[in-house]
Amino acid sequence: MxxxxxxxxxxxxxxxxxxxxxxxxxxxxxxxxxxxxxxxxxxxxxxxxxxxxxxxxxxxxxxxxxxxxxxxxxxxxxxxxxxxxxxxxxxxxxxxxxxxxxxxxxxxxxxxxxxxxxxxxxxxxxxxxxxxxxxxxxxxxxxxxxxxxxxxxxxxxxxxxxxxxxxxxxxxxxxxxxxxxxxxxxRREVSDGLWALLARPEFAPLLEAIIADPGRDWTVQTMAELAHMSRATFFKRFAQACGASPSHLLLQIRMRVASQLIEEGLSLSRTAEKVGYQSDAAFSRAFKKSTGVLPGAYRRAQQQRQLQAA
Missing domain, CATH: 2.60.120.10 (Jelly Rolls)
Incomplete structure (x- = not known):
């Protein structure tokens, strides 16, 4: 660690x-x-x-x-x-x-x-x-x-x-x-989620790569190859360690990065592209699925919070 x-x-x-x-x-x-x-x-x-x-x-x-x-x-x-x-x-x-x-x-x-x-x-x-x-x-x-x-x-x-x-x-x-x-x-006292993956050396390089380049076409096969495993072995070990599928965790990381980019003032279209979405509509659906709000509403809430803190 x-x-x-x-x-x-x-x-x-x-x-x-x-x-x-x-x-x-x-x-x-x-x-x-x-x-x-x-x-x-x-x-x-x-x-x-x-x-x-x-x-x-x-x-x-x-x-x-x-x-x-x-x-x-x-x-x-x-x-x-x-x-x-x-x-x-x-x-x-x-x-x-x-x-x-x-x-x-x-x-x-x-x-x-x-x-x-x-x-x-x-x-x-x-x-x-x-x-x-x-x-x-x-x-x-x-x-x-x-x-x-x-x-x-x-x-x-x-x-x-x-x-x-x-x-x-x-x-x-x-x-x-x-x-x-x-x-x-x-101490490995966490049983699932991103922290549990981080404690597993075979998955740490993959996490770093996804965070560094969330817009890449991250298929399960691509992830398995980076982790030096077969597709079936990777999917099984990933689910056991994380408690979620690779695609679900990929979505969460992408939307966390998207939230940070929106807070930094990047446009919604550019943010969508940065995290792997060519369609603004598809990005909006994914963002709401993860955060509970649409990206436009999230941006307005962040702007309001910044005004209140100023």
């Missing part, structure tokens, strides 16, 4: 997620309490800035101890709650309290940064694949040790004070998310 080829593919895939992190609340608790971001059908996160608490997952019957510098990232909505109480039943009955400003000098306090992840792209089920529901990042553990400076920066920003939380916290959490995704892929 550390080859230059895979690094390029990782960066492209991470960029395709169009991640946006939102800080829901930042502060600290004292005494008996519980908190959660579940129940809103959104991915989320908790970063322990100070103190110790427990992550309880009642539907799994699992509890994880958390301490300063630990984090939990939920890739989908999972029933959970955090509490200083180790006993799950006692923790479930603990009250929900309002957060106080971060003050790490108070004994027994637990400071948290909690929020949500959202993805602007419509292609994320294919791009994310079947990742685990959540990942716990331990500051004292060996895995994801490269993220430790991020926790220090998040705490520094949290302690900076002010009426509004620092916007840098959300950006730092973005980085934390990307490291976690890459870690899961490297």
């Amino acid at each position: 550390s080859s230059p080829r895979n690094d390029r593919l990782i960066h492209w895939l991470l960029g395709s997620l169009e991640l946006e992190s939102t800080l829901f609340h930042l502060g600290q608790y004292c005494g008996s309490w519980k908190t959660s971001t579940s129940g809103l059908a959104r991915a989320g996160f908790h970063v322990v800035l100070h103190g110790e608490c427990w992550l309880h997952l009642p539907q799994e019957g699992v509890s994880h101890p958390l301490q300063s510098g630990d984090a939990v990232i939920f890739l989908r909505d999972v029933v959970h709650y955090l509490s200083p109480l180790a006993d799950p039943l006692a923790a479930a009955q603990a009250p929900r309290r309002s957060m106080a400003p971060v003050d790490t000098s108070l004994p027994g306090s637990v400071a948290l940064a909690c929020g949500f992840f959202s993805f602007r792209s419509q292609l994320n089920r294919v791009f994310l694949g079947s990742f685990p529901d959540y990942v716990v990042i331990s500051r004292s553990g060996e895995k994801l040790s490269e993220t430790r400076p991020l926790f220090d920066l998040i705490l520094t920003e949290a302690q900076a004070g002010g009426e509004e939380p620092s916007p840098l916290i959300s950006r730092l959490v973005d980085l934390l998310f990307f490291y976690a995704i890459r870690h899961l892929c490297q």
Whole structure:
């Protein structure tokens, strides 16, 4: 996973997620309490800035101890709650309290940064694949040790004070998310989708070639030859690794590239040609099939978003 080829593919895939992190609340608790971001059908996160608490997952019957510098990232909505109480039943009955400003000098306090992840792209089920529901990042553990400076920066920003939380916290959490995704892929803890293919060396060159030249006439035979397999073997192994047919994944990559080209201001006709469509009508049908909207509507939405951000 550390080859230059895979690094390029990782960066492209991470960029395709169009991640946006939102800080829901930042502060600290004292005494008996519980908190959660579940129940809103959104991915989320908790970063322990100070103190110790427990992550309880009642539907799994699992509890994880958390301490300063630990984090939990939920890739989908999972029933959970955090509490200083180790006993799950006692923790479930603990009250929900309002957060106080971060003050790490108070004994027994637990400071948290909690929020949500959202993805602007419509292609994320294919791009994310079947990742685990959540990942716990331990500051004292060996895995994801490269993220430790991020926790220090998040705490520094949290302690900076002010009426509004620092916007840098959300950006730092973005980085934390990307490291976690890459870690899961490297450990092959994703069962299908583009990331699963990336973990298979026989398919990485093919992915790079398709991304670099999506407008090429990519038949299954062409793909099989590039992967140095017979057509039948290629189709079987590809479907087993990816969970989708080669033509379906080709469509998703083409439409992701098309989305990026539209955002860059390329005309719809030229975009269609770049991703392998000679007919604007055929391109529009394919784009809507993948994203749920027509390319013209997508372009107008992007232009409106840019105006609002200006």
